[in-house]
Amino acid sequence: MVDQVYGKLAGALNARSTAFPAVKCNEFYDLVEFLFTPEEASIFVAIPLELSRVEEIAVNIPATDLKKLAAQLEVMADKGLIHIRERDGVKLYEALPFVPGITEFQLMRGIVDERHKKFAALLRDYSKAMIRTMLSADAAPMEYAAPGRKVAVDQEVDSKSTIVPLHELKELLLKTEYISVGTCICRHQGALLGRPSSKPVNNCMVLGESAKFAAERGFTMRLTQKEAIQRIEEAEEAGLIHTFANSPDRFTNLLCNCYKDLCLITRMTSKSPAPSAAVNARYLVTIKEDSCTGCEACIPRCQMDALKMADGKLIRDEIRCIGCGICMWVCPTDALELKPRPASRIPLRG
Numbered sequence: 594m595v596d597q598v599y600g601k602l603a604g605a606l607n608a609r610s611t612a613f614p615a616v617k618c619n620e621f622y623d624l625v626e627f628l629f630t631p632e633e634a635s636i637f638v639a640i641p642l643e644l645s646r647v648e649e650i651a652v653n654i655p656a657t658d659l660k661k662l663a664a665q666l667e668v669m670a671d672k673g674l675i676h677i678r679e680r681d682g683v684k685l686y687e688a689l690p691f692v693p694g695i696t697e698f699q700l701m702r703g704i705v706d707e708r709h710k711k712f713a714a715l716l717r718d719y720s721k722a723m724i725r726t727m728l729s730a731d732a733a734p735m736e737y738a739a740p741g742r743k744v745a746v747d748q749e750v751d752s753k754s755t756i757v758p759l760h761e762l763k764e765l766l767l768k769t770e771y772i773s774v775g776t777c778i779c780r781h782q783g784a785l786l787g788r789p790s791s792k793p794v795n796n797c798m799v800l801g802e803s804a805k806f807a808a809e810r811g812f813t814m815r816l817t818q819k820e821a822i823q824r825i826e827e828a829e830e831a832g833l834i835h836t837f838a839n840s841p842d843r844f845t846n847l848l849c850n851c852y853k854d855l856c857l858i859t860r861m862t863s864k865s866p867a868p869s870a871a872v873n874a875r876y877l878v879t880i881k882e883d884s885c886t887g888c889e890a891c892i893p894r895c896q897m898d899a900l901k902m903a904d905g906k907l908i909r910d911e912i913r914c915i916g917c918g919i920c921m922w923v924c925p926t927d928a929l930e931l932k933p934r935p936a937s938r939i940p941l942r943g
Contacts, residue, residue: 598635628674644685647659647662650662674698675688697797756916769818772800773807774799774816779856829922836850868914874934877914878921916931
């Protein structure tokens, strides 16, 4: 019975995310049994895809007591498994995807103890097993399940991360009322597993209404707009790529600052033959040949290996460039500039 409950949980997670899928394997069960009690897994499966009142969730759980269910949902919110939002004094609940959502909330506090070390190891083992399983020739089809699931018509759902250069990110932050910050989950996981990073770690941000939830539940700390921009500038100087889960506050609006040494998604993007197709690459770096001195300072900054010297000149590989603009920070002659890719204009909302 317990195995059946956790099996259904995989479908409920996949109904909410494709960025980090739930693939049934031993490592998946080890991870979700660590995160969810069997009762919590049953409640998670019963939550509809849309924001729902406790009464609407209870419909899918026979003979449940509303007060007890509401108390259980509060515990699940404190554990970072679900969101709770409020509309006109009424609490509304939604189950979170693996990423961005549940995984981030387990590590964003930056806690170092045996429990978090165990979670970091379980997440590492599952990540490897997930990739291995999905690449295998006999990979099983993905399961999707959620009560009252709605299918959007004529609406594109894009699970790829959006790359946001510094100038546009500042504009986004200045338009965002609520911003909170926590520990980078990738670099914190690395530290928990004995692989600390030299890059700054306190710059993983949540924006919008989900930032309010994250701060109130103690996963993150609220920032002013000025403080947020300062953290972003520090990340830019350190050569981190700004990536945004562009979900208009559906689930978790997550702003990451990534480096491929420990970030799984960025590392996989860098290994792709076409990184610009693996993410939403909205800009492209161009080179002003008259200004470029060939100093090569920009080349090691590029995590996608899009820049190199050829015949004494700096050249850029358009397929590999994701338009992050990190290379521009170190150019002494302002020979690099960003230009929009006309076909990749995606609106940003905090």
